[in-house]
Amino acid sequence: MAARIVLRADRPERLDRFLARALPEHSRSRLAEWIEQGRVLVEGAPRKPSFRLAEGMEVRLDPLEERPAHDLAPVDRPLDVVYEDDSLLVVNKPRGMATHPAPSLREPSLVNVLLARCASLSGGTAPYRPGIVHRLDKDTTGLLVVAKTDRCHRILADQIADKTAERRYLAWVRGEPPGESLRIEGPIGRDPRNRTRMAVVPTGKPAATHVRVLLRQEGRTLVACRLETGRTHQIRVHLASLGCPVLGDAVYGGRSAGLPLQLHAGFLGLRHPDRGWMEWLCPPPADFLCCESVKPDWLTE
Numbered sequence: 001m002a003a004r005i006v007l008r009a010d011r012p013e014r015l016d017r018f019l020a021r022a023l024p025e026h027s028r029s030r031l032a033e034w035i036e037q038g039r040v041l042v043e044g045a046p047r048k049p050s051f052r053l054a055e056g057m058e059v060r061l062d063p064l065e066e067r068p069a070h071d072l073a074p075v076d077r078p079l080d081v082v083y084e085d086d087s088l089l090v091v092n093k094p095r096g097m098a099t100h101p102a103p104s105l106r107e108p109s110l111v112n113v114l115l116a117r118c119a120s121l122s123g124g125t126a127p128y129r130p131g132i133v134h135r136l137d138k139d140t141t142g143l144l145v146v147a148k149t150d151r152c153h154r155i156l157a158d159q160i161a162d163k164t165a166e167r168r169y170l171a172w173v174r175g176e177p178p179g180e181s182l183r184i185e186g187p188i189g190r191d192p193r194n195r196t197r198m199a200v201v202p203t204g205k206p207a208a209t210h211v212r213v214l215l216r217q218e219g220r221t222l223v224a225c226r227l228e229t230g231r232t233h234q235i236r237v238h239l240a241s242l243g244c245p246v247l248g249d250a251v252y253g254g255r256s257a258g259l260p261l262q263l264h265a266g267f268l269g270l271r272h273p274d275r276g277w278m279e280w281l282c283p284p285p286a287d288f289l290c291c292e293s294v295k296p297d298w299l300t301e
Contacts, residue, residue: 005061009053015042016049018059024190024203034061072101072128074116075108082143082280087152087273089118092282093144095260099135101128114146121146122153134160134167134230139248142169142265143282155273160230166269166279168299169225169235170214172262172289173244174254176221177211184209184238188231197251198233200241207231209238214298215290220247222290224299235263247289260287267299 007022019031019040031040038046041060042053053059080092091110093099098109114121114131121131124147131146133156147153159165189204191197198204208228215222221244225235236252239245245254248261264284272278281296288294 007059007061009055009057009059011055013053014049015040015047015051015053015059018053019061020195022059023061028195072115072130073112075112076116077108077113079110079113079117082282083278085275087148088156089146089148090268090280091144091146093136093141093265095139095141095285095287098138099144100132110144118146118148120148122148122150124153133157136265137233137236137261137263139261140169140263140265141285141288143167143268143280144265145268145270152273156270159270163228164271166267167227167230167265168267169227170264170266170284170288170294170296170299171223171225171235171239172247173221173223173239174219174247175244176216177213177223177239177242177244180213182211183228184211184242186238186241188234188237198231198237200237205229205231207234207238209235211239220289222294224301259289262289264288266296 009018016032016035020028023031032049034040035049039062040046042051043058080094081089082092083090093110098105100111101109111128111130111132124130124132131148133145133147133153136142136144145156147156185208186200187202187204188198188207189201191199192201206229210226210228212224213221214224227234236246236249240252245252246261246263247254247256248259249255266282266284267279269277269279281299283296284291284294
């Protein structure tokens with residue numbers, strides 16, 4: 001059972017709207033489910049979503065731990081391993097594979113495949129994320145590091161947190177970003193108009209992305225992106241905020257008929273716990289636009 005959450009209404013408002021505002025980390029559908037299950041109590045009693053709160057009322061929430069729909073059964077599938085030793089491995093994640101199990105996921109994730117391959121993985125940040133130090137979106141391809149030991153996990157996670165690890169991406173975007181090099185800075189949080197999306201919002205977490213133009217073609221641009229922070233959907237949200245959504249991104253305005261998400265994690269650099277600084281480059285997949293002419297070493301410049 002997750003920790004009990006106790007809130008106090010700060011103004012007259014519907015219960016469901018208050019919870020969505022007070023708990024932006026949870027989706028509206030999940031909050032509505034908790035209300036329906038009677039696990040949201042107002043002054044000690046269950047209420048309907050439309051119940052109107054008065055200022056000062058106590059709202060208590062007893063959420064259950066989220067449990068992924070897909071279990072942690074090992075799944076034997078091919079995996080493109082770029083590097084491996086006793087401490088970690090670096091994989092080239094394919095398109096269409098989630099990094100770890102989630103409540104909405106029905107197919108095996110990268111974690112399931114790793115469990116079939118590795119004798120041991122770090123404990124991770126949650127029981128369903130063994131080994132996972134950072135993640136890639138389901139339809140983003142490219143390099144991802146996995147920790148085999150808890151010591152390695154701590155060292156790598158610290159590098160992600162203090163921004164000494166390098167993660168760089170290739171992306172085809174619609175339109176043309178202003179200038180040849182820019183830094184996009186904007187806090188990212190849940191989109192108040194659509195809780196399944198992220199957006200640049202004043203109440204979000206600080207986020208910064210460095211963008212460099214590599215190639216301009218009619219109506220589209222190839223850019224290199226370097227993460228300064230690592231928020232959910234950060235590159236996709238920041239580029240969309242410029243009016244240049246990633247091509248193939250149906251969520252943030254880059255939908256193109258038959259074109260998959262044009263976002264590839266092509267460069268990863270980090271300090272190995274025992275071997276010092278290491279770097280890896282990975283070419284984009286065959287369904288990446290102009291993949292035969294895109295040079296991964298553009299990301300090292």
